[in-house]
Amino acid sequence: GENVEQHPSTLSVQEGDSAVIKCTYSDSASNYFPWYKQELGKGPQLIIDIRSNVGEKKDQRIAVTLNKTAKHFSLHITETQPEDSAVYFCAASPYTTSGTYKYIFGTGTRLKVLA
Amino acid sequence: NAGVTQTPKFRVLKTGQSMTLLCAQDMNHEYMYWYRQDPGMGLRLIHYSVGEGTTAKGEVPDGYNVSRLKKQNFLLGLESAAPSQTSVYFCASRDRVDTQYFGPGTRLTVL
Numbered sequence: 001g002e003n004v005e006q007h008p009s010t011l012s013v014q015e016g017d018s019a020v021i022k023c024t025y026s027d028s029a030s031n032y033f034p035w036y037k038q039e040l041g042k043g044p045q046l047i048i049d050i051r052s053n054v055g056e057k058k059d060q061r062i063a064v065t066l067n068k069t070a071k072h073f074s075l076h077i078t079e080t081q082p083e084d085s086a087v088y089f090c091a092a093s094p095y096t097t098s099g100t101y102k103y104i105f106g107t108g109t110r111l112k113v114l115a
Numbered sequence: 116n117a118g119v120t121q122t123p124k125f126r127v128l129k130t131g132q133s134m135t136l137l138c139a140q141d142m143n144h145e146y147m148y149w150y151r152q153d154p155g156m157g158l159r160l161i162h163y164s165v166g167e168g169t170t171a172k173g174e175v176p177d178g179y180n181v182s183r184l185k186k187q188n189f190l191l192g193l194e195s196a197a198p199s200q201t202s203v204y205f206c207a208s209r210d211r212v213d214t215q216y217f218g219p220g221t222r223l224t225v226l
Contacts, residue, residue, distance in 0.1 A: 034214070042219060043217030043220050046216075049213070063220075088156060091158075102160060102173070103160070105158040107156060
């Protein structure tokens with residue numbers, strides 16, 4: 001069935017360094033790839049997304065890249081700050097002709113930014 | 116504009132008890148979702164709705180029922196709670212450009 005694998009499960013970086021989280025999806029019909037940040041005790045919040053017709057998207061310190069051939073997409077955070085510490089989830093959403101939009105989530109990456 | 120709200124925030128049930136979780140959104144979104152979040156397993160879709168009066172099964176629907184009588188509300192019911200249903204439950208709604216908005220979650224413990 002549809003599956004999204006996410007690595008690593010935990011990641012510790014020094015403040016100011018970069019962090020990279022990688023996801024692999026199985027359904028070649030997937031065409032929308034969001035990334036969510038979840039802070040302790042809160043619901044996930046969208047931080048960036050990318051569609052299958054784009055290879056890279058950037059928003060200030062955050063960027064996402066997509067390799068459709070390899071079915072990989074990655075989140076890049078540069079100049080990390082303590083407030084970036086959270087759990088990050090990737091997701092993939094396959095296009096369906098019936099219009100039923102569902103999202104398959106990765107298992108999450110706990111990012112710790114060390115001051 | 117409150118976004119997506121969930122009630123209650125916390126609940127403790129005994130095995131076999133029933134309860135209903137309420138999700139409300141004020142963004143006029145058609146799509147609404149219920150997920151459960153367990154350690155190391157990410158978010159798994161329980162049920163979803165593509166509009167008022169419609170519901171559909173997700174990845175892990177067993178033991179849950181849902182209703183969408185009004186567009187702004189999506190209810191998740193547990194008829195006979197089991198310890199395996201101990202989890203954090205998140206509701207979400209989707210706008211026209213695929214963005215999902217999540218509620219703050221309900222932490223449920225079944226003893």
